[in-house]
Amino acid sequence: MAGEVALRRIEREPLGELAHTQLRDALLGGRFAPGSTLTLRHLAETFGVSVTPVRDAVSRLVALGVLELGPRGAAVVPDVKIDALAHITMVRTELEGRAAFEAATRAGRRESANLATQLDAMRAVIRAQDFATYLDLHRRFHFSVYALAEVPILSGIIENLWLRAGPVLSLVVPDYVLTLKGTDRHAAIVDAIARGDGALARKETAADIVEADAYLRSLAGPDGRIRRA
Amino acid sequence: MAGEVALRRIEREPLGELAHTQLRDALLGGRFAPGSTLTLRHLAETFGVSVTPVRDAVSRLVALGVLELGPRGAAVVPDVKIDALAHITMVRTELEGRAAFEAATRAGRRESANLATQLDAMRAVIRAQDFATYLDLHRRFHFSVYALAEVPILSGIIENLWLRAGPVLSLVVPDYVLTLKGTDRHAAIVDAIARGDGALARKETAADIVEADAYLRSLAGPDGRIRRA
DNA sequence: TATCGATGTTTGTTATAACAAACAACAAGA
């Protein structure tokens, strides 16, 4: 077997896993309208599989609180009400603040430089008005910070919170980033981490979350629903 | 239809839901040995249903991080390693501390009295050496506190964390409660809530969690696994 | 015209069978 090409491990990922990932990314990208109901057979036809793996994926997303249970047991995309958003924000400030704190106490020069590089990429994408990829880079940046905390359970819970807020966050990102002229919380977070200042990293992270929450709150109608600006 | 007995809404709960609840309670009660693998067909036979609803329940528990994925995609009961326990403790102090804080700022006299009543019941059960029901009352007490915060998302995440720590917590509860002679953190939490002192409620809640963590840590062997005392 | 009831359709739920991968047991050959 000498001279062979390096072979990768073959891993047949289950169809339910693929369906889960597809739905997850769609939710994170805000490609499902809040309030719309997802039917198993429709999704199954779209994915080209049977209802079994689709039901598996949907069932898990419901268990994670990412999808809600409609009137007949149907899965519906939740439209985030303003008080639910306040709850998510509360938990996010606690958890992401703590994660940023831990990241600052653990990160070295190498990790800080990596974060700074990501910041540059984000700025470039904003200048190019490419908000779709900004949404992705923005997410990657935050989770890079939280990964530095080396507490996988924490990262997992945070990811779940982002999934819950996903449909709304992506809704307003284009307008929101344009309103952020002066204060760049992300740069401040990276600075704090580079200096090993955990308390500051926590403070700036919490401020970043609260400011986004305040913006979303300003868009809420009298019924508490958040709509595009 | 006059003079009829009040009829309750008939709700056929899906079998997958029942299986989920059964597994959940078994995990919380520590009735599964850490490290043991759960096979779908065996569980299905035990519950008297087909593998479909069982798979549904197991799949959800895996997604929640309560069960782990074994070598061949099988579900195994995680044996909590000491560093994973440290991570859970970190998140628990943040979240349950915040929940206790919110509870203290919202609770009135009626709610405080309710908590005090629960404390009395717990003390009586300890005197009777009935640790199985103490485990249940203890859980109810804590979640009564967190329910007062009126942040369902927060309660849900905390419940998930308890589920993860369940197999280990229930393992040591009998011995642990006997070591607690003087300091009764639970009474201190209720006092703080009754006085509306959020900061103190948070502090005592965190201390309660950290002390349990320290006890568990003292039981860990050189491999990091926690075994019964 | 409006209301009520029957009927067909949609949709989540469940059992079952077929499938594939991995493990276990065992026998044959070096």
Next chain:
DNA sequence: TCTTGTTGTTTGTTATAACAAACATCGATA
């Protein structure tokens, strides 16, 4: 005796069909 190949079993995965509940449609009757 040790290794190797084969066979049978276990187990997660997936498709399919049957089922039940709810909804929609439509026609008949008052």
